[in-house]
Amino acid sequence: MLKLTFARKLIAAAACAAAVIAPAHAAEKTYRLKLAETWPTNFGTFSVPAREMADLAEKMSNGRLKIEIDTANKHKSAFGVFDMVRAGQYDMGHSASYYWKGKVPNTLYFTTMPFGMTATEQYGWFYYGGGMELMQKVYEPFGLMSVPGGNTGVQMGGWFRKEITSVDDLKGLKMRIPGFAGEVLAKLGASPTNIAPGELYTSLERGTIDALEWVGPSMDLRMGFHKIAPFYYTGWHEPATELQFLINKKKFESLPEDLQQILLTAMKVSAYDMTINSHHVSAENWVTMKTEFPNVQVKDFPPEVVAALKKANDELLSEAAAADPLAKEILDSQASYLKQSRVWTDIGERAYLNSMAEE
Structure with missing residues (x-):
């Protein structure tokens, strides 16, 4: 129950x-x-x-x-x-x-x-x-x-066995990552794959993959990824899953x-x-991770890597829109809504958070 x-x-x-x-339904099928x-x-x-x-x-x-x-x-x-x-x-x-x-x-x-x-x-x-x-x-x-x-909210960028210091580190990287983000990484030379949730830990442990993204603190700690891959990167690929x-x-x-x-x-x-x-x-588990697993190294991807990911993403979006009218309709709708909505997000939430950070 x-x-x-x-x-x-x-x-x-x-x-x-x-x-x-509404008791009249009690005897119904x-x-x-x-x-x-x-x-x-x-x-x-x-x-x-x-x-x-x-x-x-x-x-x-x-x-x-x-x-x-x-x-x-x-x-x-x-x-x-x-x-x-x-x-x-x-x-x-x-x-x-x-x-x-x-x-x-x-x-x-x-x-x-x-x-x-x-x-x-x-x-x-x-x-x-x-x-x-x-x-x-x-x-x-x-x-x-x-x-x-x-929705999971913003997802973390994943667990990596080795630190990512440049775009070259993505070349040949075997990573569990689904969706459009997998295509972005493939464009930069990585080898993305999708693996059923129940097989993720074993795949990382056996070296079938070098890295994986799953969700974030709400789900990741219980999976035990931190025992194998010490580098935990912040997100870019799934801001609202x-x-x-x-x-x-x-x-x-x-x-x-x-x-x-x-x-x-x-x-x-x-x-x-x-x-x-x-x-x-996620808020609860973040505290748990920082106190109980201090060896986890939380990292941001280097600006060079983020710029390359963004460039590859934009190119793939253009290709997808050009190849399929329905894809174009969906992507245009998302882009238009994001452009309108983000103005208010910036004025509202981002400005508020920035003002709090300045105190």
């Missing part, structure tokens, strides 16, 4: 109250859905959204909507969630959109983009700047719906309208809760 925080208890109480004032996760069992923050969503949906529907969750340990296909939900083997999934870039390249833009939007900016784009409509345009041909499923709920569209449309809305609301609430929980746990 999901352990409820005070905030979640308030949400659950409201859901129970809604059920009490129960709808059962199955959800597949990319994550293994008990996988920290990433394991929370699907369970919270299922718990809220059941309570708000007065028990009419029940969702069974299978982790990757059970279905044995961490990167098969897209295909399983599309085929109807599962009704829903919880994963990350950029994992499907090999199948549908335009899916990768809906997780995060290097040097792109922060979590607040990206949520604004999704819900008020046309992002949701563009995401559905990508997933619609496959009989799928995609809904934001929780949004997970996703995948839904089989035909199955969703078969639900009564009220249950459709309940399901969407439960997903939105659980995504928001993961986002704030990620910040909270």
Whole structure:
């Protein structure tokens, strides 16, 4: 059973109250859905959204909507969630959109983009700047719906066995890094790869890879990467990593309208809760890391390296936009929203933080 925080208890109480004032549904049909996760069992923050969503949906529907969750340990296909939900083997999934870039390249833009939007900016784009409509345009041909499923915030740049002092150090580097950032590193001579979450530690330990990025303090310490790779770099590649709920569209449309809305609301609430929980746990774990693991060396990439990454990123964005009209539409929309939104971020949050730093 999901352990409820005070905030979640308030949400659950409201859901129970809604059920009490709508008793007419008590004798109605129960709808059962199955959800597949990319994550293994008990996988920290990433394991929370699907369970919270299922718990809220059941309570708000007065028990009419029940969702069974299978982790990757059970279905044995961490990167098969897209295909399983599309085929109807599962009704829903919880994963990350950029994992499907090999199948549908335009899916990768809906997780995060290097040097792109922060979590607040990206949520604004999704819900008020046309992002949701563009995401559905990508997933619609496959009989799928995609809904934001929780954000990690800014991710760390990764764990490295050796210090990165120049662009040359990236050449031949075997690194676990998904999404568009992997393409950026490949352009600079690295060898990016994607590895299922449950295999990351072993791959780093055995030297299959030289470096990896995962999330940040909210998830990384429990994985034990600091025992192998002492250099921990700050981020550039995933400023707002949004997970996703995948839904089989035909199955969703078969639900009564009220249950459709309940399901969407439960997903939105659980995504928001993961986002704030990620910040909270990262803050806690950062203190733990600095006190219990003082040998971890936190580094910024040298300016020369960041400039090369940014240049490669801009070139790849231009190539992607030129090659595909839908990619161009998505990238133009993101760039336009970022340009507008970042002005306020600078005037608001950056100015505030800068003023605090000057005290």
